[in-house]
Amino acid sequence: MSAKGIRCEGDYRNNYSPGWKFNHWELKSVPIRIEVGPKDMKANQIVAVRRDSGEKLILALDDVDSKIQQLLETIHDSMLAKAQSDLVQHTKITKNWSDFCMFLDKKNILFSPFCGETSCEDKIKADSARYNEFKEKFSTEKNLEYENFREAMEQIKAALKDEDSAAIDLPSVDIQDKATKEPEVKVLLALKTERNAHTSIVK
Structure with a gap:
């Protein structure tokens, strides 16, 4: 196919699964994926997968170059027609x-x-x-969420540093989950766990 001017590249990496490689090349917008396995080699065929529609086509190896070229032109025409249709409709x-x-x-x-x-x-x-209204609302909500988060952080840190504390009163479970994922809080949680374990042993 390269000799016919069709750009192609083989992915022979063994450290990635087929699904991972399929996704990798789809993200690069490669229009056609060609799959060749032992059964395909015996049947003297390849499997061509269109990126635009996901359609799988079984193509005989005979004159496969011209078939792939025709398929590329079909994909181009199909995508152009869809883009033009969307433009007209919108x-x-x-x-x-x-x-x-x-x-x-x-x-x-x-x-x-x-x-x-x-x-x-x-x-x-x-x-x-209208986005100005939503932008202002979104900003206000985010600021409030951030303030609640910072308040939760301070409550957690204070409670963890207090050897006599047994419970932590927080605004919501969601904020608690976010706060406990902070590196500083993780360290304090580990220290408190170790301290509680040591206290249990002494008792």
Whole structure:
């Protein structure tokens, strides 16, 4: 196939499973994966797998170069047709403000007339930018979560350093799980476990 101008590469690494190698090359956007096993060699065939659809095709080795070339062209045409279809379906023309916002929320490409003034453009951006509301809410929630987390951290560390403490009162189990995964807390937990074990032996 290389002689026909088709770029190809064999993966003969023995330290990875077939599934791992399949995923590795799919992430690199290789359009066709060719599988050849002992049974395929006996049958004088290969298995070609399309990345775009996952379809498996059994191809005879006779004239396999031209078949792979045709398959590459088919994949190209199929992907192009899908991209063009998606573009058409997600391109909207509107003169109505409510439709404008609805189409925009659905991540469409919009064609809509406006006066061309910068102030008008800024107003359209501001009035249609719902993400600002969510951004502010998200930021507030994250800040609150972080403060709860830091508070939980301090409570855990204080309790672990206190030899007489038996329980730790925390805002939530989720925050406790996150806090106990911190390296500093892990060390204190280990020390407390060792201290408790030593106390049990002495008693």
